[in-house]
Amino acid sequence: MALSDSPAPRPRRTGRLGWATTRLTDASLWRAFTYLLVGFVVTTTAFAVSAALLVTALGAMTHAVWGRYLPEQVGADGQLHRGAQFLGVFVDTTPRQLAFAGLGLVLFLAVWPAVNHGLGSLQRVVIRSMLGASAREHRLAEVTASRDAAVGDSDATLRRIERELHDGTQARLVGLAMTLGDARDRLQGGHEPAGVEGLVAQAHASTKEALVELRALARGIHPPVLDEGLEAGLSSACSRTPFPVALRVDLPTRPSPVVESLAYFGVLELLTNVSKHSQATAATVDVDQDGPDLHVTVTDDGTGGAHVSLTHAAGQGTGLAGLLERLRAVDGRLEIDSPTGGPTTIRMTMPWRRPS
The missing domain is CATH 3.30.565.10 (Histidine kinase-like ATPase, C-terminal domain)
Structure with missing residues (x-):
């Protein structure tokens, strides 16, 4: 279970009575207590099933070694047989022992791992359902993450706007002010209007370019279209x-x-x-x-x-x-x-x- 799946702790109340009531009214406390009971049953059952299947598989594979030491029994045919019984049949001949060993090998290589995975999945479901965060806590975590992402995105947008204003429009307006100031100084100094015309045309072009940049920036905030x-x-x-x-x-x-x-x-x-x-x-x-x-x-x-x-x-x-x-x-x-x-x-x- 991931750390983010853990239930959030309840806020601690002040005072001794608050210290006690905080813990006794915490739902996660009672969920944990219930899990101790349910988890014990599930774990014990899972271990018993897995161990029984493993012993059965190993026993079937090695039956040819230890089956000869079993006591003789009278079968349905009235004859004495020595060995384990499987589906009412004594495993006391070589073909049956080979078939029994093959069955044990299948149990050991295929069935036992699959059962263990299934039991592990059952344990995981029990743990998550009883100890994991509730749906409300998951939703709260998602909302918190989305809020943080939205705040971060808004901050990045504001920084982009600030950077574009500073590096683009503001620099162009500073240049425009300097051009107009130069034109004013020339007019005050008695220069011919024809000599100032180029500066005025340059200032006019810079003004139109600044307007284009401002419109593009405004479209990035809320497009008028x-x-x-x-x-x-x-x-x-x-x-x-x-x-x-x-x-x-x-x-x-x-x-x-x-x-x-x-x-x-x-x-x-x-x-x-x-x-x-x-x-x-x-x-x-x-x-x-x-x-x-x-x-x-x-x-x-x-x-x-x-x-x-x-x-x-x-x-x-x-x-x-x-x-x-x-x-x-x-x-x-x-x-x-x-x-x-x-x-x-x-x-x-x-x-x-x-x-x-």
Whole structure:
């Protein structure tokens, strides 16, 4: 049982009475006590079954050695026989002893290991069901992990925006201010307007470039095209790929804005991966509603081999791993079918409305 499967300890109350009541009202205490009883029965039974099967197998294989020392008995045919009985037949001839030894060998090599694995699986089920974390504790751990991933993703996004503003737009605006300042100084110094015209034109061009960068940065935060709906946003995203993408959207109504944004950026991530890694010549994007869920499926005819990988030592993932964590934050799922050689099919499933 993994450490993460262990039940969480109850918070300790203050005072002597609190110290006692904390332990006596802890459900894991009574589960552990119950396991001592159930586990003893299961372990004893498992050992008895395994030991009996092992002794039977070894006994059958070595019957030719020790069977001759058994007392003689009168069989159904009225004759005296010496040896063990198997299915009412005495094993006292060479062919029967060879067959009996072969049966013991089968029990030893095939049946006994399989029974041991089955008994071990039974033990594992008992331990996990009685000592493992409850479904509520598992859910709490998943929510905590998803929250941490969402916080980390938000922090990375803020750092990216800060870096792009500092290294791109801010530097361009500083250059623009310096150009305008130079033009002002020249005008104040009595220079001809024709000599200042080039600086003004340069400042004008820098202003337009800064606006383009700001628009691109704003699209990364919330693309304005999503205001017209998910289908319009995905149509715009698919039109910018270097390969043809067939888009099919079948939505009766619009999902929640959070889910809509997640689906849009998820498709962007998947199409970017297709463009970078799969060597695909075409792709399809299917969006539909199935009951309370929104399904987004991206398929390409590339080389396959897509998988979720954690690349950072801190456990933060990139690419598909980051997409998986964002989906988990809204109780979503990511299914990947990408055999070597392709094709690749990746499905994102998320609730139609963001869970409260």
